[in-house]
Amino acid sequence: MTAVLAGAPAWAQDGHLPEVEIQGPRDATIGSADSASEGAAEKESFQGRPKLRPGDIVEAVPGVVATQHSGDGKANQYFLRGFNLDHGTDFAVTVDGMPVNMPTHGHGQGFADLNFLIPDLVSGVRYRKGPYFADGGDFSLAGSASLDYVSALDAPFAEVMLGANNFRRLVAAGSRTVQDRTWLGAVELEGNNGPWNTPERLRKANLVLRYWQGSPVRGISITGMAYQSRWNSTDQIPERLVDSGELSRFGSLNTTDGGRTRRISLSGKWFDNSPEGQTQISAYAIDYRFDLFSDFTYFLNNPEQGDQFEQTDRRRVFGAQASHSRPNRIVGLDGTLSFGGQWRGDRITEVGLYNTVARERISTVRNDKVSQDLFSVYAQQLLNFSERWRGYVGLRGDMLRYEVNGREPIYGPLNSGSGHDSLASPKAGLAFTLTPAHELYLNAGVGFHSNDVRGATINVDPQSGLPADRVPALAKGRGAEIGWRFQPDESFTFTAALWQLRLNSELMYVGDAGSTEPGRASSRRGLEATMRWKVDSHWRLEADAALSRARLRGRAPEGEGNYVDNAVERVFAAGVTYTDGPLTTSLRLRYMGPRALDTLDTVRSRSTTLLNFGVRYAINKHLTLGLDVFNLAGRNGNDIEYFYASCTAGEVARGDCGGSIDGRHIHPMEPRSARVSARWTF
Template identity: 80%
Template sequence: MEVRGPRDAAIGTADSASEGAAERESFQSRPKLRPGDIVEAVPGVVATQHSGDGKANQYFLRGFNLDHGTDFAVTVDGMPVNMPTHGHGQGYADLNFLIPELVSGVRYRKGPYFAESGDFSLAGSATLDYFSALEAPFAELTLGTNNFRRLLAAGSRTVQDQTWLGAVEIEGNDGPWVVPERLRKANAVLRYSQGSPTRGFSITGMAYKSRWTSTDQVPERLIDSGELPRFGSLNPTDGGKTQRLSLSGKWFDKGSDGSATTLSAYVIDYRFDLFSDFTYFLNNPVNGDQFEQTDRRRIFGAQAARTLPTRFGGLDGVFSFGAQWRGDRIAEVGLYDTQARERLSTVRNDKVAQDLFSVYGQQLVYFTDRLRGYVGLRGDALRYRVEGREPVYGALNSGKGHDAIASPKAGLAFALTPQHEFYVNAGVGFHSNDVRGATIAIDPASGLPADRVPALVKGRGAELGWRFQPDENLTATVALWQLRLDSELVYVGDAGTTEPGRASSRRGIEATLRWKLDRAWRFEVDGALSRARFRGLAPEGEGNYVDNAVEKVLAAGVTYADGPLTASLRLRYLGPRSLDTLNSVLSRSTTLLNVGVRYALNPHLTLGLDVFNIAGRKGNDIEYAYASCTAGEVASGVCGGGIDGRHVHPMEPRSARVSARWTF
């Protein structure tokens, strides 16, 4: 049996300079502080955290602070991860249910240039696939700093063409925080697959549950004055719990003529409760500003795709088409004022149903041996219904509606020589807004009239690219890109959610290098520069900088794998960025250096060591600029309308984890 992951994009097969597949040896060997770190295998992506490890990562890509996933679409084993109309933020993408050791491949595309890509994929998309069979069953125990412990057992069994795969993960962690995180996590995967490489099916069940206490971002002024330790908390009752159950199935058939058909379906049951406090005693000097966000939903989906070889006017080509449906039945998406996790009042409590229907087609044509191109068209139709259950304004904020959008795509690839290929890509894409914003009439927090927003928002992008690939061991790419959005999704720190903002424009340049020096050594370098600005005349008192838009990212890594030894060294740099629209407050840059080592003592026992932030840098995973007020500032009378300043979530200090894997 031979198990392979997706192959990287190559000259003659790639459709753009910014698409590809990460090499499995690279993303599996690199140390991962959290499961979501695996998306950093996508060039230019940064994944951080500004709360507890049960909460979705904070993502950055192409001049976006993606919050927890807006404009970056992620799928795992064919199921979408991003959540529309989510209790915490639009496009929320929680990858904590992921078991990184089961990931067989990470494929990625950037920009709205491809017909298969839909909601939330304006900046890019990542597809994570799971193995159907493992080389051998194993059990691994990991212990680390700050009471980290993890037990993972996984294995598969194949009889003729039938394979069972199972994995169980249990994890706990307190973190470096003064208030221990007390992460408690359980995870399981069970898969049955049958068939051959050309035709077969699989059924997969997943179960995940987690609870934690979080230390959210705190005012930097308190750390500077010594009133609060760097890893201290202003509310020890912040935190949350979540769970996810899923069942999915996939059937595929690959014809001898190059055709392929895929059918898949899934159902997900999801629960989420989060308690946060970002402004402390600014809005409620008596009970404090903690709030609870809830989400209870079931997600249903199905998709079909077909690929056919074509021939028109003597020209060979490939036609791809498909249809997709996703239905979210949200029994409760709520926002509540709380104190020590006890509800004081209801801000919003809604029942939502929304369906997104999609069809697409894309025709690829080989004009000559050196020139090929494609055109595509995608159509998406959204139907939604909001039932407000908050007693004062709920009925006024209820409603139903629909929206639709057509997204044309096109691209050309020209091979100047067998080693050099150039690309031109352009397309229209979209992201959805929280549909509660499409039916709102009254702001429930203030009682004032509120403006409605469109349910679907268009974005337009274009890219020029170059790929250099003299052989299979060396690949270099450069991409110049731009993206214009009709409405920006902006993270609002004191509300803990995203809100539609002004139209924006971004442009940038990205470069990647992948070099397999010899049988043992691999080098990787990714660099990205970008510029993000709001378009049009700025409102009074504001500027045109897109707050928290990352402008400089650099990642580099080296991997050594020979015989029993595997070692990986990873460097990540995240440059300073504007924290307000006037560019008057800048974040600090952060540099992170991690190292991981694995050594096989014998065919059964492998020992490992991961060291995170090996240089002991005191950077911040996230920084925001807004006004807040602590209990002490209220008591001393210095609060007024709030004290503006940076609010930071510190990067974790140097820590280490040791592991022992027994292969049966």
């Protein structure tokens, strides 16, 4: 038996108060949902899907695409609602209530590395899109995903998975319940070389230990997690070399690229659910280390020694949050009042950027010690105006305090400083039940993402020594959405949403350069549709479609256009699952259309289509065998494409560079591969 609490008050069901779910969260329903673009992917929906990497689980969120442009120890590349989200900016992810995104990160703002996740333990994926809810904070402008872990297992199990390219994975987990107390433990070991000419040599270990005590009404949980990984990576390569035959699609221009990371956490949660109200208090502490060696331009900037660089991050993260919701009455109307507070403190002892050769440092670009605290409070009032009309208003306040101490001797003192920034974010929504099967929604709100605070104190570009523009620590965005939900019965749901999101600026700190890139204001709009259909006891069908348009606002500078480069424009996904007794099969299709690679739209990426297949067969009550086939159609697509200038060692030697060569750079998606598994349930 698995007992999982509903999350923040906005996830409430009937009466808009949280319920306790035994097997994970249910999808949003008519009469309980507050927008068309919120919901929950049930366990049966995503656990049966083949997953090439742990981060693929976020594709359970309609419209989200997760790819990879480097080694499997690095965070995924995410796409959603007209954003190339890089590694997590504007897409907030939590696991068991702990934030995954890292602000002021050594590689990229909002870095959301999900490789510490053990997918077998996930009981549900809750999601919301847009800045419409008061409890949604930093990085949630485009959307958010909350991944819940189980508190108990039906039975202990051990699984071995083997696959192409020396892939091997061992996972074992079990739980024991005595009266109202449950202990759960899980361990995962994984290795993989991948299809790359330079073997990836991924070495990963995960450990989870959890204690739960109480009942669905009141209880406490304590969870410890530990993860470490090291790998070699093959970054994107110039497509011109692949076209000429000089380099394999799976080749590398620097065989010493790679990284290592570690994440250790301890979290606790206390909850109390009663007819008078629901209260939840939680806290967490995270110890995190990260080192990454990358080389994207090869010999462009340093023709003699090469352009490899190292990015480091050493931090401890502390946080606490409390929420309470209660039924109330205002001017004779029934409603629900929800309010809460949050604090997150990042103590970063080193966030650095270094020039390297074969992982040996040759110079320092930046080396900073950073401290930042984000304090947040929010309140949201929902009212039922009639049996068919309901609505809510909310207000969120956030204040960020930060201090940057530069330790690089030349420019470090000039780029040091401290400061604060604050933002008030109003929210509102309205729902109208047209018929018992149709519901309409209108939502609007203000949200934000934080910028790397080094960009808020910078004075001098550490690469060029020229003056640099500062950026605000908090960047505001405004969003609105009109939605429709059709739900004739529990077996079928169709939703559609027409949305818009406007950002004051595309500002971000560029970890690869150690400086800030001030951007122009932008506007995005799009249309999304999702369908979930349990045809009968055997068949389950799913389909998602997302269209979006992203443009920079205002007059374009000379030589530039108004396209937002790498902004996803079209995404389609569909899946079918068939279950019959001991047999479960799953077929999943994902399509991502072409997108502009520069602001003038003169260069566009190619589309990618990915088809994955999985089957599981229970030989008996103890043994289950499985087969996963990835990229079943054998397509030669790319996980990511960029357009920028670079120069290789061979081009330097031949005198072909002429300063630089602009071109498309690609990281191919993995070719067709298979993995077999055997799970023993005790």
